[in-house]
Amino acid sequence: MVKLFSIVLLFLLGVFNSPAQTPEDSPESTSSDIVLDHFDHSKNLHHWSFSNGPEFPGSDGSLSLGRAEAGSDGPEENGRHAILTYRFTCSDRAHCGHYVAATWTAPAPIEVKPGAALTVWTRFSPDVDFTVRVQDLSGQTLQFSANGFTLEHQEGGEGQRIVIPITGHTDAHWGGANSGQLQGKIVSIAILANARYPRPAQGQMEFDDLRLISTAGSALSFDPAAALSAAPESAGELRPRLGVDIHFLSNDALLDRARAAGFSFVRMDLPWARLEKDGQYDFTPFDALMQSLEARYMGVLWLLAYGHPDHGGSSPQTPEDIATYARYAAAVVAHYRGHHVRYEIWNEPNQKKFLANSTVYPDLLRAALDAIRREDPAAQVSTGGTSGFDLPFISHMLDSGSAQKASAIAVHPYRDAAPETLPADLIALKDLVAGSTGQSLPVWETEWGYASYARADDARSDGHSDAGQRKQAILAVRECLTTWALGLPVAVWYDLRDDGQNALNQEHNFGLLHRDGSDKPAMQALQALSKVAANRRYVGLVRDVPSGLHAMRLDGPEDSVFVLWSENEASARMQFSSGQVLSFSNMFGEPMTAASNENDQKEIDLNESMGPVYARFKRQ
Numbered sequence: 001m002v003k004l005f006s007i008v009l010l011f012l013l014g015v016f017n018s019p020a021q022t023p024e025d026s027p028e029s030t031s032s033d034i035v036l037d038h039f040d041h042s043k044n045l046h047h048w049s050f051s052n053g054p055e056f057p058g059s060d061g062s063l064s065l066g067r068a069e070a071g072s073d074g075p076e077e078n079g080r081h082a083i084l085t086y087r088f089t090c091s092d093r094a095h096c097g098h099y100v101a102a103t104w105t106a107p108a109p110i111e112v113k114p115g116a117a118l119t120v121w122t123r124f125s126p127d128v129d130f131t132v133r134v135q136d137l138s139g140q141t142l143q144f145s146a147n148g149f150t151l152e153h154q155e156g157g158e159g160q161r162i163v164i165p166i167t168g169h170t171d172a173h174w175g176g177a178n179s180g181q182l183q184g185k186i187v188s189i190a191i192l193a194n195a196r197y198p199r200p201a202q203g204q205m206e207f208d209d210l211r212l213i214s215t216a217g218s219a220l221s222f223d224p225a226a227a228l229s230a231a232p233e234s235a236g237e238l239r240p241r242l243g244v245d246i247h248f249l250s251n252d253a254l255l256d257r258a259r260a261a262g263f264s265f266v267r268m269d270l271p272w273a274r275l276e277k278d279g280q281y282d283f284t285p286f287d288a289l290m291q292s293l294e295a296r297y298m299g300v301l302w303l304l305a306y307g308h309p310d311h312g313g314s315s316p317q318t319p320e321d322i323a324t325y326a327r328y329a330a331a332v333v334a335h336y337r338g339h340h341v342r343y344e345i346w347n348e349p350n351q352k353k354f355l356a357n358s359t360v361y362p363d364l365l366r367a368a369l370d371a372i373r374r375e376d377p378a379a380q381v382s383t384g385g386t387s388g389f390d391l392p393f394i395s396h397m398l399d400s401g402s403a404q405k406a407s408a409i410a411v412h413p414y415r416d417a418a419p420e421t422l423p424a425d426l427i428a429l430k431d432l433v434a435g436s437t438g439q440s441l442p443v444w445e446t447e448w449g450y451a452s453y454a455r456a457d458d459a460r461s462d463g464h465s466d467a468g469q470r471k472q473a474i475l476a477v478r479e480c481l482t483t484w485a486l487g488l489p490v491a492v493w494y495d496l497r498d499d500g501q502n503a504l505n506q507e508h509n510f511g512l513l514h515r516d517g518s519d520k521p522a523m524q525a526l527q528a529l530s531k532v533a534a535n536r537r538y539v540g541l542v543r544d545v546p547s548g549l550h551a552m553r554l555d556g557p558e559d560s561v562f563v564l565w566s567e568n569e570a571s572a573r574m575q576f577s578s579g580q581v582l583s584f585s586n587m588f589g590e591p592m593t594a595a596s597n598e599n600d601q602k603e604i605d606l607n608e609s610m611g612p613v614y615a616r617f618k619r620q
Helices: 252-260 284-295 319-335 358-375 391-399 419-437 466-485 521-533
Strands: 034-037 048-051 059-067 080-088 090-092 099-112 116-123 128-136 141-146 160-165 186-195 201-214 219-221 228-230 242-245 265-269 299-304 341-345 409-412 443-448 491-493 537-542 549-555 559-566 571-577 581-585 601-607 613-618
Touching (some): 034 099, 048 059, 059 099, 099 201, 116 128, 128 201, 141 160, 186 201, 252 284, 265 284, 299 319, 319 341, 319 358, 391 419, 409 419, 419 443, 419 466, 443 466, 466 491, 466 537, 466 549, 466 559, 559 571, 559 601, 581 601
Parallel strands (some): 219 571, 242 265, 265 299, 299 341, 409 443, 443 491
Antiparallel strands (some): 034 201, 048 099, 059 080, 080 201, 116 201, 228 537, 537 549, 549 559, 559 613, 571 601, 581 613
C-alpha cells in the first residue's frame, strides 16, 4: 500500500524484463522500475536524436542539455535535463509546422508487461501538447497524448510529473503490425512537442527522469488532510455560475426542472429578426420568460444574434446594417436594465453557419459594445462564443480593438476528448488575451455539452441506449466539476431538452431531458451534484494524485466532501480510514457500501465507468 498523494505510484517488482547491459550503454534497471535517462551523467545526448517533423513543413528546433537552477521545481536541484526547442511557422492558416521530436533508441529491445507506463518530469507551455511515440519490434509506431495541464496543475510553466500508459490500445498507430497495441519489445520512444493550434509558435519543452513503471495493482490510501492546489478566488460556490441553454419562451415546468438541477440562469436566443420590425421592438414574449425566471430567482444570458432579412440577410453586410444591429442590441440592454441579465454578442461568429461573412464581426462587435455602454455602462456583456478555441480568430478580434469594452471573452469548448483537457486551452486563451489587451478579462463558457450519441465513442453509439445515456451523465458531472475547478464565472450546459428523437443524430441528443420532458440519467446526476454542492464551497483539489485521478474538496459547516473521479483509463483501489470517512454515495446520490479489508479500512475500486463518487468526512 502507498499513502495517496504523498507518493503518486506504487511500483511493483518484476514488471519489466530487459537484457543484461552495461551501465554506460543501457537504462538503469532497479527492482522497481527502469530509468531510461536522467541526463545527470551525460555530457552528450547518447542514444538521442532530433527530428523537425519533415512531413509537415514549417517546424524547426533543436535538442540540447540544460541544468536546473537552484530552487527550481525539477526532479533534482542543479541536475541536468533535456531541452527540446521548437519554432512553428505557417505558410497560410491551413499549413503550419506540426511538431518536433526527441527520439531515444534503446541499446537493446526492452520487454514490458501489461500495465506498463512511461513517466517523465516535464515543463512546457500550452501552445504545444506533450505526445509520446513508441516503436515496437514489429516496426509499428504507437502514439499517445498526455494531459500535461491538469485541474491540479493549471499554471503555465509549472513543472510536473506525468504518466502515460503505453500497453493499452491507441487509435493513432501505423506501420509494422499496425494493431494499435504494443507487439513485442520496445525499440524506441520519442517525445514530441506537438503544436496545439495552427498558428506560429516558439518555445521549449524541458523533460527529465524518464522511467518505465507499472501502474497495475496499485492500492491508494486516501489522506483527507493532503495538500491542496488551492481553488481560484473566483471559484466559491457552484450554483451561481451554472446556466443551461433552452429553446422555448414559455414552459414553467421545464424551468422548474432546470432550477432543481442547480442552474441559476438560462441562455436563450433573443433573435434580432423576431424582435425588430421597421425599427419597432416587441418584447412581449421575452418579457414573459423574464418574469417566469425571476419568479424562480433565476436570470438569463440573452444571446443577441442572427441575421435580419431587412438588414443584410444571414449576415450584416453594410455599415448601416451593422448600425441597425447595434441599435437593436442597445434597445435590448435598455429594456432589461436592472434585471438579472447578461448578454452575448452573436453566436459562434467564426462559423459561416451562424455568420456568413465573419470578416464583419470586429466592426459589428465594436458598434454593439459602444451602443450598449451608452445605455448601461455596467452591463455584463461578452464577445460571441467561438466554436472551439479558435485562437487565430480571437487574436484578430482582439488586435482590432473591437473587444475593448467587453466584460468577458466567450468560448464554446466542445471536444471529443475528456472535459479535464480544458486547462491547456484556457491557459493559452488567457495568455493571448493578456498579451493582446494588457488586461486579465474573464473567460465565459457560454455553451458546452456532451451528447448521449457520439460516432467516435462505442459507449455512445446509440443516443437512446442505457450505455450512451449513462456515459453522458458521467461527462455532464465531470464537465460541471471541471468548469468549477477552473473558476469560470459563467458555465452553460447545452442543452436542457433533446432537440429531436433520432438516436443517431448528435444534435438531437445533447439534452438533460428526453424530448418528452422525462429525465435522462444526466439530469439525475446533476441534481445529485447540486445537492452535494449546496452550502459547500470548493476549496481545492488534492495536488499530488496519480495521473487521471481527481479529488476535489468541498467544505461545509460540519463536514468535508471529496468528489473522487477517474478519467479515461485511469483506475485505482482507494482505501479510507474507517474512523474518518462518514459515508459514500455514487454520482446519482445513492448510498454506496464500501468493502472492508484486513486493516479495517474501507475500500472502493474507482474507475471511469462508475462516474464521480462523493466521500463525506468529518471536518478537519
